[in-house]
Amino acid sequence: MKEPSTIKDEVEFWRWREYHRVVQGKKWTSKDIITAGVDVGSVSSKAAIMINGEAYSWGITRTGSNSPESAKKALDWALEGTGLKLSDFKYIVGTGYGRVNVPMANKAVTEIACHAKGANYIWGPSVRTVLDVGGQDIKAIRSDETGRVVSFLMNDKCAAGTGRGMEVFADLLKIPIEEIGEISLKVDQEPPPVSCTCVAFAKTEAMGLFRKGWSKEKVLAAYTRAMAVRMANLIDRVGLEKELVITGGQSKNIGIASRIEVILGVKCLPMPNWRENGLDPMIAGALGAALFAKALYEKAQKS
Amino acid sequence: MITVGMDLGTQRVKAVILKNDTVVSRGQAFSGFDPTKAAEQAVGEALKKANLKISDVAYFVATGSAMEMAPYANSTVSMMGADAKAGVHIFPKARTIIDVGAEEARAVKCDKKGVMVDFVVNERCAAGAGAFIEAMARALEVKLEEMGPLSLKAERASPINASCVIFGESDVVSLIHRQESKPEIARAVFDAMADRISSMVHRLGVNPDVVLVGGVAKDVGFVASLKRKLGVDVLIPEFPDFAGALGAALAAASRAKEGQK
Numbered sequence: 001m002k003e004p005s006t007i008k009d010e011v012e013f014w015r016w017r018e019y020h021r022v023v024q025g026k027k028w029t030s031k032d033i034i035t036a037g038v039d040v041g042s043v044s045s046k047a048a049i050m051i052n053g054e055a056y057s058w059g060i061t062r063t064g065s066n067s068p069e070s071a072k073k074a075l076d077w078a079l080e081g082t083g084l085k086l087s088d089f090k091y092i093v094g095t096g097y098g099r100v101n102v103p104m105a106n107k108a109v110t111e112i113a114c115h116a117k118g119a120n121y122i123w124g125p126s127v128r129t130v131l132d133v134g135g136q137d138i139k140a141i142r143s144d145e146t147g148r149v150v151s152f153l154m155n156d157k158c159a160a161g162t163g164r165g166m167e168v169f170a171d172l173l174k175i176p177i178e179e180i181g182e183i184s185l186k187v188d189q190e191p192p193p194v195s196c197t198c199v200a201f202a203k204t205e206a207m208g209l210f211r212k213g214w215s216k217e218k219v220l221a222a223y224t225r226a227m228a229v230r231m232a233n234l235i236d237r238v239g240l241e242k243e244l245v246i247t248g249g250q251s252k253n254i255g256i257a258s259r260i261e262v263i264l265g266v267k268c269l270p271m272p273n274w275r276e277n278g279l280d281p282m283i284a285g286a287l288g289a290a291l292f293a294k295a296l297y298e299k300a301q302k303s
Numbered sequence: 304m305i306t307v308g309m310d311l312g313t314q315r316v317k318a319v320i321l322k323n324d325t326v327v328s329r330g331q332a333f334s335g336f337d338p339t340k341a342a343e344q345a346v347g348e349a350l351k352k353a354n355l356k357i358s359d360v361a362y363f364v365a366t367g368s369a370m371e372m373a374p375y376a377n378s379t380v381s382m383m384g385a386d387a388k389a390g391v392h393i394f395p396k397a398r399t400i401i402d403v404g405a406e407e408a409r410a411v412k413c414d415k416k417g418v419m420v421d422f423v424v425n426e427r428c429a430a431g432a433g434a435f436i437e438a439m440a441r442a443l444e445v446k447l448e449e450m451g452p453l454s455l456k457a458e459r460a461s462p463i464n465a466s467c468v469i470f471g472e473s474d475v476v477s478l479i480h481r482q483e484s485k486p487e488i489a490r491a492v493f494d495a496m497a498d499r500i501s502s503m504v505h506r507l508g509v510n511p512d513v514v515l516v517g518g519v520a521k522d523v524g525f526v527a528s529l530k531r532k533l534g535v536d537v538l539i540p541e542f543p544d545f546a547g548a549l550g551a552a553l554a555a556a557s558r559a560k561e562g563q564k
Contacts, residue, residue, distance in 0.1 A: 065477055136470060158428065159469035168469060200429030200438060200468035201406065204313075 013176050014167035016044075016249070020059035020077040024277070026051065033297060034084065035091050037289025038071045038105060039114065040098030043135025043163050044249060047074035048286035049082065053294045055121075057082050058283045063135075067101035074286075075104065091297035093289040097136065107296060112141055112152050114288030119245050120147025121287050122279045123269045128241040131231060131260070132284070133250035135163035138231060140238040147288070153238040160197040161227035161256075163249040168199050169223060172206060173216055184224040184255030186217045193226035221255070228259035235264060243269045247284035304361050306559055307346060308552025309376065310385070310545070311338045311367035314405040314433075314518070318345040319548040320353050320360075321556055324392075328352035329545050338369040346375065362559035364551040368407065378558060383411045383422040385550025390514045391417030392553055393540045398510040401529075401537075402546065403500060403519035405433040410504045417553075423507045429468040431499040433519045438468045439492040442475040443485055451524030454489035461487040466495065489524060497528035504533065514538045516546035 028034060028051045035053075039046040041063060048058040059077025063070040071094065079085075086104060094102030095114040102108065111132075119130040125145040132139045137156035143149055159165040170177040191214070196205050202223070209219045235244070244266055250256050251271065261267055272278030279287070305327075310317045316338060318330045330348030332341040342365075350356065357375070365373030366385040373379070380388075382402070390400035391413060400411045408431045409424040425431040429438070440447045461483050463474040471492070478488055504513075513535055519525050520543035530537050540546060 065480055157466040159467045164469060164473075196427055198428050198468070200434055204406075 011174075013170045013174055016177050018061045020057070020080055022057040022081045023055060026054070026056055028056065028082075028084070030088070033090050033294055034088050035093075035290045035293035035297060036075060036078065036089050037114065037286040037291070037293060038075055038092065038094050038102045039096040039111065039283070039285035039289060040067050040071050040074075040094065040102060041096045041135050041285075042098075043167075044282065045070040045074040045096075045098075046283045046286040047071070047078040048283050048290045049078050049084065050287070050290040050294065053291060055279060055287060058280065058286060060280070060282060063098070067098035068103045071098065071102040071104070091293040091300075093293040093296065095285050095289040106293070109289060109292045111285050112139060113149055114285040114292065115139070115247050116141050116143035116149045116288065117147040117291050118284030118286070118288030119143070119247055121291060122272060122281065122284060123243070123245050126243045127245050127269065129235060129238070129244045130284075131235055131244065131246045133161065133163065133231065133246065133248040133256070135249065138162060138234060140234040142238055142241065151238060153234055155230075155234060159199040161230045161250075165199040165227075166250065166253070169202055172203055173220060175216065175220065178252070180220065181224075181253040181255035181257075183217055184220040185258065187221045190225060191218050191222040193229055194222045197226045197230065224253075224255040225259055228256050228263060231256065232260050232263040235260070240264060240266065242266060245269050245281070247281045249282055251281035304556065304559060305355060305359050306362045306364070306552050306555035307349070307360050307375070308385070308548040308550065308555055309342050309346060309363065309365045309367070309373050310547035310551060311342055311365060311369035311373055312404055312518075312547070313368055313407070315544075316341040316345045316367070317545050317548040318342070318349045319545055319552045320349045320355065321552040324553070324556055326549065329542065329548070334369065338372045339374050342373050362555040362562070364555035364558065366547050366551040377555070380551050380554040381419075382547060383409060383419050383424075385547045385554065386411045386516060387413035387419040387550070388417045388553045389546040389550035390516065391415065392549065393546075394512055394514050394538050396512045397514040397538065399504065399507070399513045401500065401504055401513065401515045402517040403433060403515070403525070404517045405437075408432050408500055408503065408517075410500075410507050412507050412510060421507060423503050425499070425503055430466055430471070431496060431503065433517075435468050435471070435496055436492060436519070436522065436525070438472055439475055439489070442472045443479070443488060445485065445489070450489050450492070451522040453486050454493050454524035455527060457484065457486035457490035459487060460491035460494045463488065463491045463495070490528070493522075493524040493528035494532075496525060497532040500529060501532035509533060509535060511535055512538055514540070516540065516543040518544040520544070
């Protein structure tokens with residue numbers, strides 16, 4: 001008997017694409033300084049490999065219940081197709097929520113420092129404010145032209161607006177998470193933000209709006225608006241200085257980014273074309289960690 | 304004189320019937336999607352128990368988050384106003400009334416006449432309301448009413464992220480995988496919630512006597528945690544979940560008397 005290939009009711013709307021990539025046209029030799037950064041977040045684990053401080057390959061995967069395994073999985077994926085082995089690395093830095101559980105790392109560095117550094121690498125020295133929207137927290141980071149952290153603010157007490165919160169909302173509205181941003185913009189007029197942002201109450205809140213005859217798009221727009229307001233407030237409190245960029249999984253949510261731009265009245269630096277050959281803003285932390293790894297290796301060589 | 308108070312909460316509708324300021328009966332029904340119908344059921348149940356008819360009632364007052372959907376209501380009273388009235392009616396020395404419901408928590412400061420002076424409220428975050436205990440009970444796979452007794456078996460609380468229902472759920476699941484003790488997880492849930500409520504009450508000032516009402520007041524685990532966090536004794540009426548309805552019924556009685564003058 002043949003099993004049905006897909007069961008409609010079991011579509012996982014929260015699931016996003018896990019992938020890996022090797023930058024085309026780059027070669028390495030054993031003389032190069034090969035480093036890696038492994039960013040184990042609460043929702044996704046990212047690993048980036050750098051050759052002499054230049055991005056070479058990366059892997060992005062979902063964090064499982066076991067942090068060391070997730071770290072290994074991400075790094076194995078970044079290694080795939082590169083011909084590199086673990087022993088080729090001069091230095092590895094772990095970062096993120098699970099940074100102390102990265103078994104192959106020589107050192108752990110906070111994700112705040114890594115995101116500022118990584119954003120500086122992706123967008124260049126004009127970056128001064130980084131909004132990092134992670135799976136479990138939201139950080140607004142101020143940095144200088146070298147990517148060093150000047151100050152930061154963080155909200156890690158509430159799921160509203162985080163990647164995890166968005167996953168719950170995607171499931172609730174039965175919209176694939178990667179389309180949530182586009183769909184939230186499909187409204188003729190922007191509705192007012194939802195008053196209650198608690199993810200646990202989102203169901204009740206959404207049901208109430210549906211009863212009022214609101215469309216899915218409108219409900220999503222109101223919710224996304226409320227999330228963008230929260231993030232804009234955090235940026236405001238840390239003190240916005242241009243240029244502004246967004247990192248983390250939610251950087252891919254155009255609904256969030258475009259609303260933050262409207263609320264704050266500034267444009268973010270353009271998103272790299274990560275689907276084709278650009279760097280992925282989701283790996284900013286891992287890239288920053290790989291850069292710290294290079295600096296730490298060079299420092300150790302000098303002494 | 305017969306008066307009725309209805310409290311249309313997010314989870315249940317409660318009704319209290321008063322005869323000359325004394326409670327004669329109570330009724331309740333699940334709110335579901337039709338709070339109006341639930342209120343009719345709750346009032347119907349209470350009337351039946353007291354052998355009364357709708358026409359016997361001199362005055363109806365509604366309160367609760369869905370009060371504007373109440374049937375029969377001659378007028379409404381704020382949830383804080385109802386809490387203050389009921390708290391001082393049951394415990395004359397009460398000056399701080401804490402009400403923890405399914406989706407909301409508030410604290411009301413009142414005077415000796417049961418008039419509200421000031422209040423604070425949490426209605427934006429599920430981590431400070433009964434919904435939190437419900438979600439965590441689901442994650443722990445224990446019945447809601449077992450959570451309290453379970454937590455009392457613990458000497459300490461597990462380290463969980465208890466600031467948010469969503470994060471708490473995933474934390475509880477991973478703790479269960481690690482075979483952490485369920486009582487300690489349950490205790491962590493109540494401690495975290497009590498922490499939130501206690502800091503909310505502190506913004507208002509803790510003036511004794513402190514009274515706890517609302518459905519969550521029936522949970523022994525939460526009560527134990529709240530007493531520890533507040534550091535004062537907490538008085539609980541026999542029917543804490545009917546406090547809002549009682550307050551509304553008391554308001555109905557005084558408004559009916561005003562009308563007779």
